[in-house]
Amino acid sequence: MPDVRIGVIGAGRIAQAAHLPALARADGAQLVAVCDPSMKLAGHVARRYEVPGYTNIDDLLADDAVEAVIVAVPDRLHLPLASQALRAGKHVLVEKPLAGTVAEAETLQEVAVETGLHLQVGAMKRYDPGVQHAVHAIQNKIGRILSATVWYRVMSGLRPSTEATLFPALVVDENVRAHEAAFKADREQYLLTTHGAHVLDGMRYLLGDPTALSAQVARCGDDFSWHGVANLVEGGLAHFEITANVHAEWSEGADIYGENGYVKLRTHFPFTLRASDVEVFDEASSTSERPVFGDSNAYERQIEAFALAVRTGGPTSPGPGDGLAAVKLIQAVADSVAQGGSKVTL
Numbered sequence: 001m002p003d004v005r006i007g008v009i010g011a012g013r014i015a016q017a018a019h020l021p022a023l024a025r026a027d028g029a030q031l032v033a034v035c036d037p038s039m040k041l042a043g044h045v046a047r048r049y050e051v052p053g054y055t056n057i058d059d060l061l062a063d064d065a066v067e068a069v070i071v072a073v074p075d076r077l078h079l080p081l082a083s084q085a086l087r088a089g090k091h092v093l094v095e096k097p098l099a100g101t102v103a104e105a106e107t108l109q110e111v112a113v114e115t116g117l118h119l120q121v122g123a124m125k126r127y128d129p130g131v132q133h134a135v136h137a138i139q140n141k142i143g144r145i146l147s148a149t150v151w152y153r154v155m156s157g158l159r160p161s162t163e164a165t166l167f168p169a170l171v172v173d174e175n176v177r178a179h180e181a182a183f184k185a186d187r188e189q190y191l192l193t194t195h196g197a198h199v200l201d202g203m204r205y206l207l208g209d210p211t212a213l214s215a216q217v218a219r220c221g222d223d224f225s226w227h228g229v230a231n232l233v234e235g236g237l238a239h240f241e242i243t244a245n246v247h248a249e250w251s252e253g254a255d256i257y258g259e260n261g262y263v264k265l266r267t268h269f270p271f272t273l274r275a276s277d278v279e280v281f282d283e284a285s286s287t288s289e290r291p292v293f294g295d296s297n298a299y300e301r302q303i304e305a306f307a308l309a310v311r312t313g314g315p316t317s318p319g320p321g322d323g324l325a326a327v328k329l330i331q332a333v334a335d336s337v338a339q340g341g342s343k344v345t346l
């Protein structure tokens with residue numbers, strides 16, 4: 001099958017740190033153009049990857065070489081730019097969250113249905129082989145879930161130096177950064193949305209759709225911590241924690257206890273590109289398995305899956321329905337917090 005020819009819309013931090021390096025290695029996909037209104041960023045990335053660099057999305061979408069796009073722009077632009085790309089006939093892999101609000105996510109889902117094109121959400125943790133192994137074990141080995149704990153704690157002071165070690169050299173446009181800072185001024189909402197998109201999609205992927213949830217938030221200076229309880233379909237309970245930031249190392253994982261055993265998942269800072277460590281315990285045989293994974297760049301694997309879906313006509317994962325469900329969970333957490341921690345039915 002010929003490679004899917006991909007244009008990248010937005011040449012900021014995640015495009016430079018993850019998508020562009022992943023595209024350079026992905027099977028079945030090929031970078032053919034980039035676009036960013038910042039001449040500095042568009043020009044730099046175009047030179048580095050030797051592809052045309054546009055400063056206007058209209059020009060990228062008019063380029064016949066582009067048959068699909070990765071939309072790596074701020075959340076509030078996911079709906080307008082992903083819709084524009086779909087309406088221009090391009091398949092779309094849009095960064096998480098699917099869109100900034102539930103209403104916007106619903107509209108984007110409708111545009112995908114109308115155009116009949118592929119729309120995938122960049123919740124790349126679904127392509128972490130350790131997470132995939134955990135899902136398989138939850139669905140096939142440990143039986144009904146009684147109790148689960150899911151957590152995601154973003155490091156504070158250790159983050160800049162860790163990223164400087166793991167990231168390729170990034171080019172920054174200070175004007176873009178200053179402009180974007182204004183949209184992140186509501187830190188509580190920004191942090192819940194940007195991190196909740198990962199945690200709550202991950203919780204759905206592991207445990208299915210909750211029927212209800214309740215949540216509270218704590219604040220200490222600029223740091224926020226959301227704790228919640230979700231009711232699972234078969235009656236179990238899942239506790240979730242989203243903390244940004246912790247003054248400690250990255251900490252992310254899940255402990256899931258079923259009627260026949262347990263699954264323990266420990267997930268690394270994403271840019272280590274390491275698969276999660278996973279342990280599956282089977283009570284009947286009193287044995288644990290701890291698989292070891294090779295290919296584990298989740299950003300690269302999500303692009304390969306997207307390209308395969310485009311070429312074969314198969315479904316995308318996470319698709320627009322999953323993206324919408326994750327945005328609804330983010331909103332449910334915010335609603336419960338606003339109501340003093342009361343239970344929100346989903």
Ligand SMILES: NC(=O)c1ccc[n+]([C@@H]2O[C@H](COP(=O)([O-])OP(=O)(O)OC[C@H]3O[C@@H](n4cnc5c(N)ncnc54)[C@H](O)[C@@H]3O)[C@@H](O)[C@H]2O)c1
Pocket residue numbers: 009010011012013014015035036037038041056057072073074075077081095096097122123124176180194270
């Ligand atoms: N999956 C992950 O691990 C992960 C990590 C970080 C961020 N993200 C998501 O990626 C998205 C982008 O985040 P970021 O940190 O890269 O932001 P960023 O601000 O560093 O980059 C966004 C870029 O989009 C560009 N842009 C704005 N309008 C545009 C337009 N009309 N056409 C083309 N480009 C345009 C900006 O100039 C900027 O360079 C967000 O939705 C965020 O939630 C995902």
